Amino acid sequence: MSTATRSAVATPAEAEAGEAPRAGPIAFGPLTNSLGFHLRLAQIGAFEEFFAAFAEDGLQPGGFSVLITIRESPGVRQGILANALKIKRSHMAKIVQGFGEAGLIERRVPPDDRRAVELTLTEAGQRLVEAKMPKFLQHERASAAALTPDERHTLFSLLRKLNGL
Template identity: 90%
Template sequence: MRAATRPVVATPADAETGDAARSGSVAFGPLADSLGFHLRLAQIAAFEEFFAAFAEDGLQPGGFSVLITIRENPGVRQGILANALRIKRSHMAKIVQGFGEAGLIERRVPPDDRRAVELTLTEAGHRLVAAKMPKFLQHERASAAALTKDERHTLFALLRKLNGL
């Protein structure tokens, strides 16, 4: 699926001669060496593949990452979760409200801080994550299929470093 959505990249020579436009390829100029640009293209491709894999489930990448992270951190405070996943607090509130209404998470106000909300998965939330995890792991393997095991390891190490993890 990813091959169909990849742009055709022109060489600098094609861009100079105008052959890029005629061949259907695109010259990216300084974007060709832009980390943010390449991360964005990779994210879009990964999200397209996620949506295709989970279309009938109604799951979105951000929402599923919230459920997985709550599973891994029962009782995590909503603000801490939003910061860790770099989700705006207002958007996190909507996600949490939707999952609460769907019976997938429980919200609890801790006695030591009445402004905070602690989140845990319900049994239904645990069942959903467990049921979708094989498909998610298959999607993850497929998303990096063009990379060797060593390349994947290197990419993740570099991304963790960039993200301060």
């Protein structure tokens, strides 16, 4: 079995006992060719790198994606944004409330639909996104550093296709 499909890890009992991982690789079996499994591993790695890069800023990947998307789509309706980013409506409401309380976004109820909420960044929100964008772009370049430019292009094309974008 190739090294790409095997890894040294601690069993649950070893981890609970604080023991070191057992020597030797483990087999992933059908997970070796599981899209969801590999996407999950890639997401966990990307999020760990994001948290390390933005730890001092208190930003989380989901929250920062909300701010970026509002910047790119001023006046976007909260429900539409939640659907686009695959964030549960209740969780989006908490994110929006927190950003509103922090003075980063403005919420407006449009006259044509009193149930909807339109979101825009405040000046403080604009400044925050602009200030963190260089670090974010550096993080993004580093997250795919193992790929050639052509591989990165292919990966993003395929992910956009899978996501219906």
